Amino acid sequence: MQPILELSGVVKAxxxxxxxxxxxxxxxxxxxSAIIGPxxxxxxxxxxxxxxxxxxxxxxxxxxxxxxxGLDTQEIVARGMGRAFQITSIFPEETVLDNVRVACLSRAxxxxxxxxxxxxxxxxxxxxxxxxxxxxxxxxAHRLAFELAHGDQKLLDIGVALGLEPxxxxxxxxxxxxxxxxxxLTRTLVQKLWKEFNLTLIFIEHDMDTVFGxxxxxxxxxxxxxxxxxxxDEIRANPEVVKAYLGEEL
Amino acid sequence: MEAASDKKAxxxxxxxxxxxxxxPISRNDYYLAMANRILVWGMFAVAFNMLFGVTGMLSFxxxxxxxxxxxxxxxxxxxxxxxxxxxxxxxxxAAAAVVxxxxxxxxxxxxxxxxxxLTLAFGQLAWQITFRWxxxxxxxxxxxxxxxxxxxxxxxxxxxxxxxxxxxxxxxLKRLSASPQGLILRCVRQNPARVRFxxxxxxxxxxxxxxxxxxxxxxxxxxxxxxxxxxxxxxLNWTTSGEVILMSVLGGIHQFFGPFIGAAVIKVIxxxxxxRTEYWSLIIGLVMMTMVLLFPRGLVGEWVSFKAxxxxxxxxxxxx
Ligand SMILES: Nc1ncnc2c1ncn2[C@@H]1O[C@H](COP(=O)(O)OP(=O)(O)O)[C@@H](O)[C@H]1O
Ligand SMILES: [Mg+2]
Numbered sequence: 001m002q003p004i005l006e007l008s009g010v011v012k013a014x015x016x017x018x019x020x021x022x023x024x025x026x027x028x029x030x031x032x033s034a035i036i037g038p039x040x041x042x043x044x045x046x047x048x049x050x051x052x053x054x055x056x057x058x059x060x061x062x063x064x065x066x067x068x069x070g071l072d073t074q075e076i077v078a079r080g081m082g083r084a085f086q087i088t089s090i091f092p093e094e095t096v097l098d099n100v101r102v103a104c105l106s107r108a109x110x111x112x113x114x115x116x117x118x119x120x121x122x123x124x125x126x127x128x129x130x131x132x133x134x135x136x137x138x139x140x141a142h143r144l145a146f147e148l149a150h151g152d153q154k155l156l157d158i159g160v161a162l163g164l165e166p167x168x169x170x171x172x173x174x175x176x177x178x179x180x181x182x183x184x185l186t187r188t189l190v191q192k193l194w195k196e197f198n199l200t201l202i203f204i205e206h207d208m209d210t211v212f213g214x215x216x217x218x219x220x221x222x223x224x225x226x227x228x229x230x231x232x233d234e235i236r237a238n239p240e241v242v243k244a245y246l247g248e249e250l
Numbered sequence: 251m252e253a254a255s256d257k258k259a260x261x262x263x264x265x266x267x268x269x270x271x272x273x274p275i276s277r278n279d280y281y282l283a284m285a286n287r288i289l290v291w292g293m294f295a296v297a298f299n300m301l302f303g304v305t306g307m308l309s310f311x312x313x314x315x316x317x318x319x320x321x322x323x324x325x326x327x328x329x330x331x332x333x334x335x336x337x338x339x340x341x342x343x344a345a346a347a348v349v350x351x352x353x354x355x356x357x358x359x360x361x362x363x364x365x366x367x368l369t370l371a372f373g374q375l376a377w378q379i380t381f382r383w384x385x386x387x388x389x390x391x392x393x394x395x396x397x398x399x400x401x402x403x404x405x406x407x408x409x410x411x412x413x414x415x416x417x418x419x420x421x422x423l424k425r426l427s428a429s430p431q432g433l434i435l436r437c438v439r440q441n442p443a444r445v446r447f448x449x450x451x452x453x454x455x456x457x458x459x460x461x462x463x464x465x466x467x468x469x470x471x472x473x474x475x476x477x478x479x480x481x482x483x484x485x486l487n488w489t490t491s492g493e494v495i496l497m498s499v500l501g502g503i504h505q506f507f508g509p510f511i512g513a514a515v516i517k518v519i520x521x522x523x524x525x526r527t528e529y530w531s532l533i534i535g536l537v538m539m540t541m542v543l544l545f546p547r548g549l550v551g552e553w554v555s556f557k558a559x560x561x562x563x564x565x566x567x568x569x570x
Contacts, residue, residue, distance in 0.1 A: 053446075072446075073446040073447060074446055074449050074450060074451055077446070077447055077448070077449040078449045082447075083447055085444075089441060089443065089444045089447075091436070091437045091440045091441050091444065092440055092441075093436070093440055094433070094436065094437070094440070098433060101433075102430075102434065102437055102448060103448055105430045105433070106434075106449050106450055107449075110430045111430045111433075111434045111450055112430075112431055112458075113429055113430045114422075114425065114426045114429050114431045114432075115422075115425045115426070115429055116425075116429060116430075117425075117428045117429065118428065118429070118430060118433060121430065160444070160447075160448075161447070164448065164449065
């Protein structure tokens with residue numbers, strides 16, 4: 001099967017600090033995978049390069065068969081990639097509904113329309129409401145986004161990404177800062193969304209229950225290098241990974 | 251919910267038009283000129299606020315476009331004759347669109363305070379040019395005797411002409427702010443980085459609203475030429491840019507009509523206080539200080555949040 005995303009020999013350095021070091025891997029369509037690694041391993045920086053927020057120094061990134069290395073974020077997003085952020089990135093003074101609706105409107109190509117009110121765009125509005133229902137945020141649709149609890153803001157961030165109907169969705173620490181119960185709910189939700197929207201999904205995560213609970217493939221990043229890649233069982237059994245990162249807790 | 255707010259909007263527009271349409275009945279030239287000035291500056295301020303309050307771009311150089319509108323009329327009438335008044339109005343507006351489009355590529359490369367400083371610099375540059383280029387612009391003397399063509403030369407007819415143009419302009423801007431394009435502009439203010447992840451270009455949207463806002467600034471400048479029957483280099487000075495900022499802040503930058511109310515209040519203070527003492531700008535300074543310190547949401551913003559508090563019985567933060 002053609003990979004949906006392929007990185008080959010990607011390198012990125014900040015000054016002397018090599019943050020992405022010859023990283024190569026392939027992601028198959030429909031896969032749900034995790035990237036793990038200690039803080040500062042370069043996980044977020046990798047997402048930044050895949051989504052065009054940063055340009056790699058070397059190497060190439062291929063998405064759905066086309067080379068997207070060096071393209072602008074807007075162009076990559078338009079090709080079907082979505083992303084939610086480690087530090088929640090929403091539109092705080094808009095309503096929860098409008099946060100998702102703006103993504104749906106953008107996807108439908110309506111964002112240059114200057115005359116009709118938002119309500120006139122029925123299908124975008126309905127799609128946004130349906131998404132909020134999937135995320136369990138429908139009852140808060142008319143609140144302002146900054147009024148939401150932290151965990152709900154994280155979910156809304158995912159909702160904004162989903163409004164674009166991405167084929168590939170990148171989630172940067174979806175359960176960060178959540179309570180154990182919230183984390184459990186979010187894990188189930190992420191898996192549900194993956195199935196419901198036929199996504200290819202890559203998530204960065206520190207919570208091992210989430211990683212080993214829902215990922216089909218796990219990739220371990222350490223000091224910018226891809227240390228290991230495999231099924232959860234393979235990763236658990238990998239002595240290098242156990243030594244370097246996971247320690248005795250597994 | 252939608253239907254109720256539609257009704258309210260209709261009521262508001264009805265009231266707005268009736269109040270302003272009735273002013274000429276007073277048969278008082280002073281009131282007429284005052285109402286005309288409020289209309290034109292109100293439109294100017296609302297258009298400016300699409301840039302500032304909505305999109306988060308504090309331009310300190312909208313005087314450039316206001317002046318361009320004024321000088322479009324002034325120069326046409328001066329060199330081609332009175333019949334060219336309307337053509338001059340159109341030319342000034344068109345020139346503003348072109349200049350804003352081109353200048354946009356320069357000033358929108360930077361953001362925040364650098365954008366503000368750059369717009370100020372270009373504004374002052376344009377002011378200096380009109381000031382020094384005496385042979386063409388009349389320099390500090392300005393251009394007098396700008397009487398609109400034909401029946402527009404009648405004060406009352408001209409007033410209704412302005413009222414119609416302003417009502418249409420403000421109506422358009424109101425629609426814009428409630429539209430998907432308006433939503434994107436608010437998103438650009440709140441989180442430009444995320445806007446890129448919506449697949450939208452931040453600078454392109456900023457340029458678009460910069461052009462739109464500047465076009466209406468020029469229309470305001472052109473209309474003022476007919477109200478005052480003259481233009482002056484002061485139209486291009488930074489004080490004009492500053493005044494439209496004050497109007498917006500005073501009225502409230504997070505409410506669509508805030509800047510319009512702010513414009514009305516400042517124009518009234520200018521006229522009423524200005525007639526009694528030359529220290530009227532001191533009064534405006536004091537009013538502004540009080541507002542910013544005690545009522546940072548502006549007149550309309552405070553009113554809206556007051557109503558919200560009354561309704562919910564408790565303190566609740568108001569959004570945009
Ligand atoms: N824009 C940047 N400029 C300089 N250094 C950066 C930048 N972004 C990240 N870094 C550094 O790169 C390393 C990896 O960061 P990051 O990708 O955020 O790690 P992770 O997400 O795995 O915790 C860190 O040491 C961080 O300080
Ligand atoms: Mg990170």
